[in-house]
Amino acid sequence: MINIDSRSSKPIYEQIIERIKENIIKGILKPGDKLPSVRELASAITINPNTISKAYNELERMKAIEVIRGKGTFVSENFKPVINEEKLMTIKEHMKEIIIEAHYIGVNKDKLIDILNEIYSEF
Template sequence: MINIDSRSSKPIYEQIIDGIKENIMKGILQSGDKLPSVRELSGILTTNPNTVSKAYKELERQKAIETIRGKGTYVASNYKPKIDEDKLDELEKQIKNVAIEAHYMGMGKEEVIRLLEKIYKDLKE
């Protein structure tokens, strides 16, 4: 379900957020699907329950998931992506760094676009 790289510089809670979002994008998790409880997921990932709780809280803030008291946590049924200006700025910086790296690897604009299209296609399959 979610792969955690303990050697990564990215915090574990962000890896959990990214993993859940990727599973939603790939269609592995559908609108209305029940997610494991905080304790269940922390056991599966062998991580601290507070880390999973932090990830769930951020996903709720982004309205990607919803928690129903006494019933559990579910993929949001009415999720509508919206642009977060801070995240957009960060994404732009990341894409700029990718473009610079691609240039120094000898890749042209078209090759980068093809690579991005391949990644989108792989995520949708």
């Protein structure tokens, strides 16, 4: 379910958040699905439970998941995306970096759009 790259410069809790969000977008996790408990997931991927808890707390803050006391953690059934201007600016900055790198390896705008469409269709 979740693969962590221990060599990545990205913090582990952020990788967990990304993988869970990706699994939701791809339909691997559906609204109402129960997520493993903090301890179960920590044991399965051999990560400190505090790291899992931090990721779950952030996902709950985003309203992507919800914790029901005594029952567990579930994919939110009422999630409604809301544009976050700060996050949008971060995405634009990342896209700018990608465009610059693409230019320097000879990838033109049309090819870049094809790549974006290819990746988008995976979701």
